[in-house]
Amino acid sequence: MLALEATPAEIDELDQGQRDALDACVIAAMTLCTPEGDARGRARLLMECHGRYTRSWGVFGKAASFPAFLNQLRSAPVGALLPGPGSWSEIWDVRLLEDDGTATAALTRLIMEASDQAHEVPGLSADLRHLHSVLRALGKLPPGARLARxxxxxxxxxxxxxxxxxxxxxxxxxxxxxxxxxxxxxxxxxxxxxxxxxxxxxGISPVQQFAGRWAPCPLCKGTTRATPRGHHGAELACEDERHRQRGARFKMESDDGQWRLKPLGEIREIPELRPVEGWVxxxxxxxxxxxxxxxxxxxxxxxxxxxxxxxxxxxxxxx
Structure with a gap:
């Protein structure tokens, strides 16, 4: 099982239909694995999730039936649940539920990062739901903000x-x-x-390194996200969309046994590749x-x- 450390940047690699489907899946999976709430309320939420999931596939898509949807949540990787083409995203290969029906680490992370409505899930702690409502009341949490906020x-x-x-x-x-x-x-x-x-x-996150190396964004000095491109290279890009638009994107490839970065945007100042060991x-x-x-x-x-x-x-x- 992969240990997923998703961020909004990784979620945003998905198209709108895939994000809508993922939102429905993580809420449904969390609802399946919690004993909290009454059975009728959980069943109603599961059916609502399936309705949103079906709509995410579009008019011509072939979304799974309700029983098949529940079975896939229990056993299939996320990639098998989402509409559209596959992706290099790490999200694609993880499962939401363990074999015993409990939440995987990926599901726990995704309920925070991927869902706009996760505060409605009965499996979340009352303290977190209360904090969500207080921040909303104080105007500190915009509608649709993810729980990671x-x-x-x-x-x-x-x-x-x-x-x-x-x-x-x-x-x-x-x-x-x-x-x-x-x-x-x-x-x-x-x-x-x-x-x-x-x-x-x-320590440097696994999703911000490739082949044991990481590189800083030239604009903010933060770690760049490493997206594998095949088995012998990766794209390193700043997590901030504005910095990516300004050119904080680089191709990491091996040349004569040495890893090097090449610019993919307007920024010609190539950051130094550094070993993960020794950095935080x-x-x-x-x-x-x-x-x-x-x-x-x-x-x-x-x-x-x-x-x-x-x-x-x-x-x-x-x-």
């Missing part, structure tokens, strides 16, 4: 709060490090005791909600400072 918001808040408790200087230094250095060598990280204790940096990175959520907006804040600081303004970053904590 909740986790990122909660972790971001906890990290900032801990840094603030260490004093303004430690807060500014720590937050600046999270923005400027989303990837650090393990030895370099050891110089930041507070960040080390928080555990916000972790922020999780996708922290990179997305701390590093990316922080880069804009630092750019604004430089512009204001250049215009003669007295600038202090993050004087009131979170911006």
């Amino acid at each position: 909740i986790a990122a918001e909660a972790v971001q808040h906890a990290v900032f709060r801990t840094l603030q408790q260490a004093g303004f200087a430690a807060y500014t230094e720590g937050r600046g490090t999270l923005v400027n250095d989303p990837v650090l060598g393990r030895r370099a990280l050891s110089r930041y005791a507070l960040l080390t204790d928080l555990g916000v940096y972790t 990175a922020l999780s996708y959520g922290l990179w997305q909600w701390i590093t990316m907006p922080g880069l804009l804040e630092i750019d604004l600081e430089a512009l204001a400072y250049g215009a003669g303004a007295d600038v202090r970053l993050w004087p009131f904590g979170d911006s």
